[in-house]
Amino acid sequence: MLRVTRKISVNVPKSSSFCNECTCWGWARTMVVKRLKSQECHQRNYSIPSGDVKSLRSIITPPISKIRNIGIMAHIDAGKTTTTERMLYYSGYTRALGDVDDGDTVTDFMVQERERGITIQSAAVTFDWKGYRINLIDTPGHVDFTLEVERSLRVLDGAVAVFDASAGVEAQTLTVWRQADKHHIPRICFLNKMDKNGASFTYAVDSIKQKLKTKPLLLQLPIGEAKTFKGLVDVVTKEQIIWNPTSSLDDGKVFEQKPLTETDDPELLKEVKDARNALIEQVADLDDEFAELVLGDFSENFDLLPADKIQSAVRRVTLAQKAAPVFCGSALKNKGVQPLLDAIAMYLPAPNERFYDFLQWYKDDLCALAFKVLHDKQRGPLVFIRIYSGTVKPQSAIYNINKNCTERMSRLLLPFADQQIEIPSLMAGNIALVVGLKQSATGDTIVSSKASAMAAAHRAGREVGRKHGSKSELESLLLAGVEVPEPVFFCTIEPPSMAKQSALDNALNCLQREDPSLKVKIDPDTGQTILCGMGELHIDIIHDRIKREHGIETYLGPLQVAYRETILNSVQATATLDKTIGDKRHFVTTELGVRPWVGETSSTTPIIEYADNFMDPVQKDLEEAIENGINSSYLQGPLLGFPLQDVAVTLYSMTMHSDTSLPMISACVSRCMQKALKKANKQMLEPLMNLEITVCDDHLSAVLGDLAQRRGSIQEIQTRQDNKVVLAAVPLAEMMGYSTALRSLTSGSATFTLELASYQAMNDQEQSALLQKRTGSG
Numbered sequence: 132m133l134r135v136t137r138k139i140s141v142n143v144p145k146s147s148s149f150c151n152e153c154t155c156w157g158w159a160r161t162m163v164v165k166r167l168k169s170q171e172c173h174q175r176n177y178s179i180p181s182g183d184v185k186s187l188r189s190i191i192t193p194p195i196s197k198i199r200n201i202g203i204m205a206h207i208d209a210g211k212t213t214t215t216e217r218m219l220y221y222s223g224y225t226r227a228l229g230d231v232d233d234g235d236t237v238t239d240f241m242v243q244e245r246e247r248g249i250t251i252q253s254a255a256v257t258f259d260w261k262g263y264r265i266n267l268i269d270t271p272g273h274v275d276f277t278l279e280v281e282r283s284l285r286v287l288d289g290a291v292a293v294f295d296a297s298a299g300v301e302a303q304t305l306t307v308w309r310q311a312d313k314h315h316i317p318r319i320c321f322l323n324k325m326d327k328n329g330a331s332f333t334y335a336v337d338s339i340k341q342k343l344k345t346k347p348l349l350l351q352l353p354i355g356e357a358k359t360f361k362g363l364v365d366v367v368t369k370e371q372i373i374w375n376p377t378s379s380l381d382d383g384k385v386f387e388q389k390p391l392t393e394t395d396d397p398e399l400l401k402e403v404k405d406a407r408n409a410l411i412e413q414v415a416d417l418d419d420e421f422a423e424l425v426l427g428d429f430s431e432n433f434d435l436l437p438a439d440k441i442q443s444a445v446r447r448v449t450l451a452q453k454a455a456p457v458f459c460g461s462a463l464k465n466k467g468v469q470p471l472l473d474a475i476a477m478y479l480p481a482p483n484e485r486f487y488d489f490l491q492w493y494k495d496d497l498c499a500l501a502f503k504v505l506h507d508k509q510r511g512p513l514v515f516i517r518i519y520s521g522t523v524k525p526q527s528a529i530y531n532i533n534k535n536c537t538e539r540m541s542r543l544l545l546p547f548a549d550q551q552i553e554i555p556s557l558m559a560g561n562i563a564l565v566v567g568l569k570q571s572a573t574g575d576t577i578v579s580s581k582a583s584a585m586a587a588a589h590r591a592g593r594e595v596g597r598k599h600g601s602k603s604e605l606e607s608l609l610l611a612g613v614e615v616p617e618p619v620f621f622c623t624i625e626p627p628s629m630a631k632q633s634a635l636d637n638a639l640n641c642l643q644r645e646d647p648s649l650k651v652k653i654d655p656d657t658g659q660t661i662l663c664g665m666g667e668l669h670i671d672i673i674h675d676r677i678k679r680e681h682g683i684e685t686y687l688g689p690l691q692v693a694y695r696e697t698i699l700n701s702v703q704a705t706a707t708l709d710k711t712i713g714d715k716r717h718f719v720t721t722e723l724g725v726r727p728w729v730g731e732t733s734s735t736t737p738i739i740e741y742a743d744n745f746m747d748p749v750q751k752d753l754e755e756a757i758e759n760g761i762n763s764s765y766l767q768g769p770l771l772g773f774p775l776q777d778v779a780v781t782l783y784s785m786t787m788h789s790d791t792s793l794p795m796i797s798a799c800v801s802r803c804m805q806k807a808l809k810k811a812n813k814q815m816l817e818p819l820m821n822l823e824i825t826v827c828d829d830h831l832s833a834v835l836g837d838l839a840q841r842r843g844s845i846q847e848i849q850t851r852q853d854n855k856v857v858l859a860a861v862p863l864a865e866m867m868g869y870s871t872a873l874r875s876l877t878s879g880s881a882t883f884t885l886e887l888a889s890y891q892a893m894n895d896q897e898q899s900a901l902l903q904k905r906t907g908s909g
């Protein structure tokens with residue numbers, strides 16, 4: 132693993148507001164000390180005194196008010212990884228950047244991590260900055276994974292949106308920004324790549340204003356742009372921060388911070404003063420307490436307004452999501468990341484400043500959400516959890532509400548920077564990595580015991596006036612909701628050779644635990660493995676991950692819609708099976724009926740009933756054999772072999788020879804049920820999707836016209852700021868390739884989410900066309 136030698140500087144002055152001196156964990160400082168090259172003694176140095184592996188073991192849990200659980204949201208290539216690496220470096224936990232002494236980089240370390248079967252950035256990484264514990268949580272890159280995005284947003288308390296300053300708001304950021312709006316997550320903006328040709332602070336800020344419909348609060352102004360970018364001015368304190376003004380060392384740890392004066396740059400000073408006044412007016416408009424202060428004591432001269440008053444007011448409006456503070460820099464050129472870290476601590480919320488309604492039900496009992504499962508080659512599944520209330524301890528039992536099981540966690544780790552540190556306990560507000568949980572999967576809710584879950588359920592029941600102890604009470608305590616959407620697409624997946632089949636099975640098992648919306652089954656006729664997923668992209672990514680993470684090149688069959696089948700009338704059938712195997716005669720005859728079942732919700736498992744005169748009691752093993760027979764027929768409908776929905780089965784009679792084996796009974800029941808189903812009036816059901824499209828006015832009519840051609844029915848058109856939100860129901864079969872179609876209809880400006888609403892009956896014409904296409908008969 133990573134070597135523990137760390138490069139630190141000595142004699143760091145304490146006075147600066149950007150100094151990270153106060154990150155004192157009382158570590159034994161047993162590390163190797165190297166002096167930085169060409170260090171100028173009059174300049175401030177912001178490298179952190181950091182510990183080695185041993186000292187990291189003594190890290191303490193900070194108070195909850197000092198924890199920041201944040202995500203970094205960015206369009207592809209905006210600089211999320213570079214910014215994260217700089218954060219780890221400046222906070223003192225990696226020795227990567229331009230470590231010219233021995234050429235060791237974070238990338239090397241990442242490769243090592245990958246070889247061990249895990250990457251630090253796959254879920255969360257923890258580090259400390261000036262006494263704050265920062266947990267950076269990965270937000271999934273692909274927003275088509277609605278479930279994943281929602282889950283990761285659920286564990287964030289705040290977010291940093293990173294932009295390419297030459298491109299402004301790009302599509303991916305726009306989409307995640309909207310999701311964050313939905314989940315009420317406070318955000319700050321970082322205009323990265325200020326050094327790049329074409330970088331424009333004004334353009335990027337305008338684009339935030341226009342496209343994100345938020346109020347940007349300019350807390351910094353850049354000094355120079357593109358090639359001339361060398362630092363920034365803090366608008367609140369009017370201090371300029373210039374990186375590396377004289378030193379040849381260019382890792383960004385050294386910078387100069389001093390008040391901007393008339394002699395430095397009169398024009399820039401005027402700009403900063405104007406920006407400060409504008410900021411004060413803007414914040415006063417959004418915050419009554421600040422408005423009172425401004426209008427009272429400082430109405431004549433904003434210059435006298437203390438910086439901390441402005442900062443507190445900016446924090447309040449950020450937490451209330453009335454505006455988003457804007458910072459700038461160049462992660463690649465090592466400029467602006469330390470002030471960004473300060474901003475995270477200063478302006479984003481602590482866990483106890485967020486409202487979670489379920490906390491009142493758990494009080495001080497443990498309540499945590501498993502938000503990611505990783506498979507470590509050595510240690511097995513590692514489960515990332517966010518603790519909302521209570522304390523987690525290793526070697527203790529936990530109860531998983533989703534799986535209705537008790538599990539034991541063997542070890543508790545903190546994903547601290549580039550290492551995983553074993554810890555004795557962890558409290559509410561934190562992110563932890565748990566070893567030893569065999570069943571828990573992404574999205575599961577974890578509490579201390581079943582009794583604790585029931586107690587919370589009762590409290591919740593009282594709150595919402597439900598009947599105590601009901602199943603739905605317990606379900607209401609599931610943090611990520613109970614709904615794992617039904618996969619609606621499927622395709623076959625094949626390994627390159629039969630020898631790789633078991634490796635593929637293993638890879639699919641691992642992926643399923645991480646991603647509950649992925650289902651895998653075996654085609655009963657062909658024996659082929661079938662992947663069932665939520666969308667085209669979902670299946671694509673799974674395919675790619677099997678290759679990248681498990682080294683197996685697989686072949687996918689064509690993508691198909693997961694239809695279902697049902698029946699429209701009641702029918703009865705009888706079947707007999709009579710076979711002699713060896714000296715034993717297996718004889719069984721049965722009579723059963725199938726009928727349409729109407730319930731409150733649709734049923735994808737058979738409803739099985741026994742007629743009064745059916746043998747009483749039915750032996751347990753016989754009952755199992757009968758149910759096995761029914762279940763196997765239920766998975767293969769009579770029209771195209773899709774699973775059945777909403778069918779009830781009644782067993783009327785059964786006679787058998789005493790030597791008849793249970794598998795023969797199952798086979799006879801299955802055959803009888805298939806006979807009955809064939810006789811019934813059959814109906815194909817197709818997945819109907821709830822579609823939500825966010826589109827600007829200009830493209831609305833094109834989008835609506837296209838939906839009409841896709842058999843879509845518009846349910847509502849809402850207005851969200853300057854955008855329209857179209858809510859529609861559309862058959863999934865019409866949605867193949869929709870992301871490409873929508874992109875070309877709207878020049879990439881619209882976004883959409885798609886989720887299963889229900890299965891609906893196809894009309895005669897569509898059904899005939901489908902049967903004709905699949906079987907050649909209508």
Ligand SMILES: Nc1nc2c(ncn2[C@@H]2O[C@H](COP(=O)(O)OP(=O)(O)OP(=O)(O)O)[C@@H](O)[C@H]2O)c(=O)[nH]1
Pocket residue numbers: 205206207208209210211212213214323324325326327460461462463464
């Ligand atoms: N000029 C310039 N380039 C940068 C800056 N930050 C990142 N880059 C470059 O932009 C490219 C993408 O950077 P990453 O940090 O990988 O961006 P990302 O957002 O993590 O990218 P994905 O993981 O692909 O989404 C790389 O070539 C970086 O070197 C910057 O501040 N200035």
